[in-house]
Amino acid sequence: MTVIxxxxxxxxxxxxxxxxxxxxxxxxxxxxxxxxxxxxxEFVSKILQSLTESGIVYSKKGKSGGFxxxxxxxxIRLIDIVAAIDGLGxxxxxxxxxxxxxxENPCPLHEKWGTLxxxxxxxxxxxxxxxxxxxxxxxIQNL
Amino acid sequence: MTVIxxxxxxxxxxxxxxxxxxxxxxxxxxxxxxxxxxxxxEFVSKILQSLTESGIVYSKKGKSGGFxxxxxxxxIRLIDIVAAIDGLGxxxxxxxxxxxxxxENPCPLHEKWGTLxxxxxxxxxxxxxxxxxxxxxxxIQNL
DNA sequence: TTATAATCAGATTATTTTATCTGATTAAAT
DNA sequence: ATTTAATCAGATAAAATAATCTGATTATAA
Numbered sequence: 001m002t003v004i005x006x007x008x009x010x011x012x013x014x015x016x017x018x019x020x021x022x023x024x025x026x027x028x029x030x031x032x033x034x035x036x037x038x039x040x041x042e043f044v045s046k047i048l049q050s051l052t053e054s055g056i057v058y059s060k061k062g063k064s065g066g067f068x069x070x071x072x073x074x075x076i077r078l079i080d081i082v083a084a085i086d087g088l089g090x091x092x093x094x095x096x097x098x099x100x101x102x103x104e105n106p107c108p109l110h111e112k113w114g115t116l117x118x119x120x121x122x123x124x125x126x127x128x129x130x131x132x133x134x135x136x137x138x139x140i141q142n143l
Numbered sequence: 144m145t146v147i148x149x150x151x152x153x154x155x156x157x158x159x160x161x162x163x164x165x166x167x168x169x170x171x172x173x174x175x176x177x178x179x180x181x182x183x184x185e186f187v188s189k190i191l192q193s194l195t196e197s198g199i200v201y202s203k204k205g206k207s208g209g210f211x212x213x214x215x216x217x218x219i220r221l222i223d224i225v226a227a228i229d230g231l232g233x234x235x236x237x238x239x240x241x242x243x244x245x246x247e248n249p250c251p252l253h254e255k256w257g258t259l260x261x262x263x264x265x266x267x268x269x270x271x272x273x274x275x276x277x278x279x280x281x282x283i284q285n286l
Numbered sequence: 287t288t289a290t291a292a293t294c295a296g297a298t299t300a301t302t303t304t305a306t307c308t309g310a311t312t313a314a315a316t
Numbered sequence: 317a318t319t320t321a322a323t324c325a326g327a328t329a330a331a332a333t334a335a336t337c338t339g340a341t342t343a344t345a346a
Contacts (some may be wrong), residue, residue: 001332002229007304010240017251029322038242043305049324062313063321080157086145096160097153098282099181105231107286108160108278109221112266120259127252135251139241142248144302150334172292186335192294206291206345292342299336306329316319
């Protein structure tokens, strides 16, 4: 199976996009997120906990607690979430798995893949949560 | 961990590129491939066996046996190897893991990711083993 | 024809990733 | 104060992926 993001990262991105879409100051319980997005509750809970440590989301404990964004959606880029969960390894390791792949000692796909990868990186760096709010809202409606 | 190709697929691509680079009619034993590429012998052996079933490589049993390409390197595209090992799932499933992601019901990244993904697909479809021979030879020297 | 060197096939193990469970802690509301 | 509804923390289980082991089969070459 070929994969881009791990399940953990997919879920994390979905959950944070969800928080951004419903952004209005107050926190959202994990139950709602898990139900709406059909993600195992304990799993997405763990992911949001770790994103709390990364400073991307804020958590409020106790009754009527839940999660919210830790900062303005304009300041959260998709790459931040990916970096926090999966790391940025895919953006600087060899697509063919060759060791010591570099400009000096390139693999057969080094240049061509490098271009594609850098486009992907740029996209994830350009996109912030606020820019995706409308599209996320529409998607959430149709789940 | 974010991943593009599975380890199986990386190894498979490496091994087939190796066969193409050393192409001269006769078969190459798995031992040589595994040693040169630092891949566990039994593992790459299994992978090459499955690529034999897919019609991409040819295997010769018994003493002085080994593996070779099953057809001309001009006729083997990288996408064929990826399709045989990992499948083409990543090229038609949602990058964010949303269900029923489609043009009618797109995820927030549907268009932008679609473009990147389609570029990657085109690249893997354009590149054939013969085109990569020189670069592969150079890489193999420096392992 | 026998020894040898290779693939083949299937089972097993190890590791990583994904998912679940249990109980503790926290804080709001009654 | 007590109940309640939530996160938090750590252990455990399940599933998928990666790697290894064992022995059988095959075919070359002495």
